[in-house]
Amino acid sequence: MVDLTLSVFQKGFNYSQDGRGNRLVYHLQGCNLKCPWCSNPEGMEFSEGSGTPVEDILNEALSCRPMFFDGGGVTFTGGECTCQFEALLQALTLLKKAGVSTAIETNGTAPRLPELFGLVDELIMDCKHYDPDVHSQILGASNGIILSNLAAAAAKHPDLLIRIPLIRGFNASEEDMERFAELFLRLGADKARIELLPYHEYGKDKWTQRGREYTVHNAFISPAQREQNEEILRRRGLTVVRT
Numbered sequence: 001m002v003d004l005t006l007s008v009f010q011k012g013f014n015y016s017q018d019g020r021g022n023r024l025v026y027h028l029q030g031c032n033l034k035c036p037w038c039s040n041p042e043g044m045e046f047s048e049g050s051g052t053p054v055e056d057i058l059n060e061a062l063s064c065r066p067m068f069f070d071g072g073g074v075t076f077t078g079g080e081c082t083c084q085f086e087a088l089l090q091a092l093t094l095l096k097k098a099g100v101s102t103a104i105e106t107n108g109t110a111p112r113l114p115e116l117f118g119l120v121d122e123l124i125m126d127c128k129h130y131d132p133d134v135h136s137q138i139l140g141a142s143n144g145i146i147l148s149n150l151a152a153a154a155a156k157h158p159d160l161l162i163r164i165p166l167i168r169g170f171n172a173s174e175e176d177m178e179r180f181a182e183l184f185l186r187l188g189a190d191k192a193r194i195e196l197l198p199y200h201e202y203g204k205d206k207w208t209q210r211g212r213e214y215t216v217h218n219a220f221i222s223p224a225q226r227e228q229n230e231e232i233l234r235r236r237g238l239t240v241v242r243t
């Protein structure tokens with residue numbers, strides 16, 4: 001039965017950055033982490049956003065099919081899309097049944113994430129820090145479930161993209177990259193694609209407009225540092241991409 005709704009705070013087309021090809025991207029409301037650099041602070045709270053019936057999303061996706069070129073389709077991101085797990089499960093089931101390419105972009109914290117593996121053509125997972133204590137301290141939750149989900153995804157999902165937001169002073173040093181490489185190899189993620197996303201401040205004004213303090217400073221990394229970090233991962237046999 002199709003009866004659930006998804007709370008969406010933003011939607012639109014994007015090419016290649018939220019999965020392959022041209023994709024209709026739904027930003028789902030609410031997130032269980034508290035990244036101080038979040039570029040969508042309006043999506044962090046659970047109180048806002050529309051209640052869009054899952055069936056409407058299916059119909060919208062079907063009407064947009066001609067736009068899904070270069071392997072495109074529908075992507076759910078956030079906020080954190082898995083915070084609306086049941087409705088997301090229902091939406092992905094319907095889209096998959098209709099033959100629409102599906103992707104999710106997730107912070108990896110959902111204990112039930114492996115239930116979605118068979119419904120998602122491309123799985124994009126963040127890994128923001130290798131250390132559970134640092135993860136807890138800065139992001140508000142440990143990385144324990146994220147790492148077990150990463151291991152499960154590496155073992156079971158054929159198209160896994162791991163993304164690390166590179167934040168100077170948090171996770172972007174050469175030593176950090178060595179630790180990430182060790183972690184991914186230990187988790188069996190040597191076949192996954194890995195992307196390093198340099199820190200940006202696209203969301204900074206939105207924090208202040210919402211009366212919230214933006215606490216991240218001097219976190220940019222240079223293009224050379226990014227390349228150097230990518231090279232460290234490559235030297236360990238990992239596959240680094242830029243989407």
Ligand code: SF4
Pocket residue numbers: 031032033034035037038039040043044078079080107
């Ligand atoms: S996990 Fe993503 S949506 Fe959630 S706070 Fe962090 S950056 Fe924002």
